[in-house]
Amino acid sequence: MGIATRVVHGAGFEDLGSGAVVPPLVVSATFDHSNPGRMVYGREHNPTWTLLERAIADLEDGHGAVAFGSGMAGVAAVLALVPKGAKVVAARDSYTGTRELLLQMESAGRFEVDLIDTTDQDALGRAAAGAAMIWLETLGNPLLSVPDLARGALVSRQAGALLVVDNTFATPILCRPLTLGADLVVHSASKYIGGHDDLILGVVAARDGDLLRRLTDHRTSHGACPGQLEAWLALRGLRTLDVRLARQTASAQFLAAALAGAPGVLRVHYPGLSEHPQHGLAQSQFQGRFGAMISIELDLAAELAERFCAATRIWTNATSLGSVESLLERRARWPGDAHLPAGLVRLSVGVEDPDDLLSDLRQALVSVGLVV
Ligand SMILES: Cc1ncc(COP(=O)(O)O)c(C=O)c1O
Known part of the structure; x- marks a missing residue:
């Protein structure tokens, strides 16, 4: 199916017999233990989140996706995957919030950060040696630089590093980094996915089930979950992306x-x-x-x-x-x-x-x- 069809129908949903043509907003904070979807509690599960996650995973060609309370909550969950003392390589012109968090975590002794010009292949190749994570943005902020994602994936694989791509500026309409070899794709859904300046939300799409599980566990244990209304608004916005x-x-x-x-x-x-x-x-x-x-x-x-x-x-x-x-x-x-x-x-x-x-x-x- 074409992407224009997938943004409208990618979430899919089982109607509860009402004939509704749009996905439901479910606000319940807890769920009957006998429910077939095995939903338990509102910090861990929500059917509206699930629809959004399914839609983003479909658009990004991922194994799955995890929604977070903000783009930065998603960024923090991904950075939590980095082993203590390891090295993270990121763009010098990456989003200020991400850069500031990276530097805060570095000063707290959590890991080492190498900020480079990620459009410079030689610099990327040198910096990747010994890195645990390489963080690229499809379009640098605000100078709109464009790193080569397929090359980034190759270098990451050779280094044994995870490749993370913040795809907020490009959206899956322009680019699908997982298909080019990335491991994780981060979105501030507060931007194009929502598209109406009326929500704050993040989504991370993952290449495999292990990464998906680790991010989901992080969300549950850190309480980094999205609001139900925000997830629903993001689903609505997505349909016109x-x-x-x-x-x-x-x-x-x-x-x-x-x-x-x-x-x-x-x-x-x-x-x-x-x-x-x-x-x-x-x-x-x-x-x-x-x-x-x-x-x-x-x-x-x-x-x-x-x-x-x-x-x-x-x-x-x-x-x-x-x-x-x-x-x-x-x-x-x-x-x-x-x-x-x-x-x-x-x-x-x-x-x-x-x-x-x-x-x-x-x-x-x-x-x-x-x-x-
Ligand atoms: C590229 C990029 N990534 C992540 C974020 C963080 O997203 P949020 O504001 O939803 O926390 C932003 C916010 O401006 C951004 O521009």
Whole structure:
């Protein structure tokens, strides 16, 4: 079945005789011991979680998936798999929350962290030696670098390391890392999977049953479980993922091309542009679509770049990404991203009319004196 069909029907569900056409939201915190699904207690089991997990496992071609209370709860569960004192290799431009947790765990003596440019094959090959886990992001945050996942899988296998891929920015519509050799795929479902900025949730898909069991046990013992409503909202969002992304990626391609070379725009980071350093790889790895995240470097100091972000009328000046409404944010405002250029603004392209999105950016550029 095609992916557009799978996002709508992948969860499947057994109706209870009502004729309902959408999956049920089950809020029960405990279950009768005689139930055939052997569900016991709401911190361990929930039928709505199960449907979401089944749908994500299907889309990612995984053995199974585990839902968590947030993307970061999923990240923490995966990092808990690393043996004490081992080495974790991750991207220098990985998501700030993941990077900060890695560094916190390193300072607590839990493991050693090697942050590298994961698009540099030689650096990856060198760093992988002796590593227990390699952590890649399908699209780096916020510079939208694209590591070679198949190569990452090869290097990980040779090193005996687990390959984890955070697929939040690409979603299974653009890329399925397990099919390229990854062991685990992490999603912040708070982003594209939910797609409406109304939930916080994480999901991790696993290649095999052993990893799945260890993650499930971690969730139960750490109480890192999702809310039932959030899981249901994620299931609802998932059903429109393909159509949302079709619009969002087409608009992003249009906006990136329009912004490249615009007055005051020093650089546009978008893998769909031929000048992107990994454009060719992105083309094959993402099956011709390049995602809906763009970063632009404006010729502005911090204060004026903040004024640009605040001057937009359709784009909202807010953190996060992946929703139907377009968001933008100056990334160096965050301590973890203070090394980035002061004028670097990350755009999460929503489903609005792309001409309106462009006009709004133009009037904001005019308002800060970049376009006259
Ligand atoms: C790439 C990526 N991974 C993980 C996370 C963490 O997800 P959550 O906010 O759902 O905890 C985020 C959040 O921004 C993210 O962008």
